[in-house]
Amino acid sequence: MLPLIAMGAPFFPLGQQHERLPAKVVAALERLGHVLVAVHGRAGMEAGLTSLQVFLLMELSGQVKLGVRELAARFSVSRPTVSRSLAILEQKRLVQAASHPEDARRVLFSLSRQGKKLVASLGAGLQPLLAGVEALTPAQQAALWEGLLAVLGQWERLGLMSAARTCPTCRFFRREPGKPQAFCELLARPLTVEQLRLDCPEHQAMQETG
Incomplete structure (x- = not known):
């Protein structure tokens, strides 16, 4: 069992939070984010890594x-900060660098074999979090997932976050009114809510044409 994680001050004043459902949702998401950061931070401390380094590996x-x-x-951190963290991870032989195939000035990073093993062990520490979601009914899980994708899409449009590469923000995604399932034009098949993706490698933003 994970040690109890102390919560910080409410994101909104309690009066405002209790009166508005959107405020309750944002406050709950803030609490969830706090838990995730704390869990990753503890895992990082055990591996001699910072929270950012753990997030980069993930x-x-x-x-x-x-x-x-x-x-x-x-x-949402500076490039020098990321560069320093990647340099440390490379020294620890957890990541490996390679030149971009189309631009030799750019460097791309991926996990080394040792890094993959570490990520697998870090992922095992997330099992209690997964258990909390798995305790929900399938309908609750699907509704939560669809709602989270919608929030990510709205925050992305508002410029609050970088592209999450989700299905609903992809130019191949279609949802016909009155039909229960969405459709992916790239895969040429319908998609259930459970099949909708975050960080899809084939994602193309809606404004892109190539």
Whole structure:
């Protein structure tokens, strides 16, 4: 069992939070974010890493190699900060760097074999968090997932966060009125709520044409 994580002060004044449902949702998301940061921070301390270094490793565990610019945008930190963290991870042989295939001036990072092993062990520490979600009914899980994707899309449009590469913000995504399932034109097949993705490697923003 994870040690109890102390919560900070409410995100909104309690009077405002209790009177408005959107304020309750944002306050709850803030609490959830606090828990995730704390869990990753503890895992990082055990591995001799900072929270940012843990987040970078988790982000690099995807299928797409990423550069300093993309990583800095995703975590809303400066490029020098990301560069320093990546340099430490490279010294620890947890990440490896390679030149961009189309631009030799750019460097892309991916996990090393040792880094993949560490990420797998860090992921095991998230099991209590997964258990909390798995305790919900399938309908509750689907509704929560669809709602979170909608919030991410709105925050992205408002410029509050970098692209999350979700299905609903992709130019291949279609949702016909009155139909229960969405449709992916790239895969040429319908998508259930459970199949909607975050950080899809084939994602293309709606304004992109190529």
